[in-house]
Amino acid sequence: AAVRGAANPVAGPYFNLSSPEPTGVVAVIAPADPLLGLVSVVAPVIVTGNTCVVVASERSPLASITLAEVLATSDLPGGVVNVLTGHQAELAPWLAAHMDVNGLDLTGVEDADLALSCEQAAAENLKRVLRPSRQDWTADPGTGRMTRFLETKTVWHPVGV
Template sequence: MSDDSEFAESGDRLAVAKTYKLFIGGAFPRSESGRTYQVTDADGHFLANVARGSRKDGRDAVSAARKAFGGWSGATAYNRGQVIYRIAEMLEGRRAQFVDLLRDGGEGQPGPVVDAAIDRIVHYAGWTDKLAAVFGGANPVAGPFFSFSAPEPTGVVVAVAPQQDSLLGLVSVIAPIITSGNTVVVLASQTRPLAAVALAEVLATSDLPGGVVNILTGDPAEIAPHLAAHGDVDALDLTGAEGDLRTSLERSAAGTVKRVYAPPISDFGRVPGTVRLRAFLETKTVWHPTGALSLGGGGGY
């Protein structure tokens, strides 16, 4: 029998380099173009190969988000809250991994950043069953009517995540969008995508239905313009888009009359309020007559 020492770790062993894929419809496909790009640490050392998404991958992600929208928006507020809270539980269980990823990417204070991301998900999980009470209600009207307003999700949202804050920025964009029942296609940080793809692995093993969150890696300037003009996209979150890219995306969105949310780039770092929740909510108002009505000589209500 061979000696176990033959299989002992040696200093000349080559590590297995991982190729990170896209996250579309709950699955991890390679880019249809077959392209990848290298991600390096703060010192320029190789970390991983990452899929470089294309416009076709973007269209596939939009289709997956649209397919998932009916089930997710139709779920009870309680159910959505439980699912989102489960994401926080899963992220908490893999805290050490995310701290290492942020440290490798050169992001300062990775421990507090990961904790803040977890807390932010918990915060939004608690909002799911409060949206109707806070943003809806009965309206006073001068007439024999009841008038009620209720918030509803906008639909499929495309979001550009902050480029320098790969986890907290990503979570701050995704969580409020899905809290109200929207589905999202998010373009992760191009230079620091590893936390985003690791988060996709968390989402895939949580209770989140496939297609509710879709994560694309690559160059936002290549993918985002096609999504901004896509007829099946209902809204844009341009938190991570700057300069000429932001301007061009706003113009592209105008062609299909999309809702556009374009806050200051540092907006996501603030203590969560209600602005991001309201950004992708529509208000539906219903009128209903009250009192006796004459119906062919008889009485009715």
């Protein structure tokens, strides 16, 4: 709220506040980079209050599975991070079309046709979709990844009534 929230100036006898809220459930396709890529896509989703369903990297799923075990025995509430193992081509379209998934991070999808079909399936129920180009995991991420899966709630209050 300190970064994305605001008191908005309005012309009239109102006080207007905007504050960010979590989108909900975000499906994440993990990149091939075993641990750094995984943490770089999962952490921004959960730190903003969302929950995530992660499709582990096909080439190196061991890091995802190990992180899932660590999270299961940590102080993180159950169900915040859910890890699926399998083929991206089978799991990603189901997550993209699922009506209870509110956001989709296609960072780990390398097949352009699969990414396009996932975007089209996600458009059926107005999901927020992140499809970045090449990602440098050692660069400063900024706040863009965190704020991508936030929605803004605006409240109007009358003043002087």
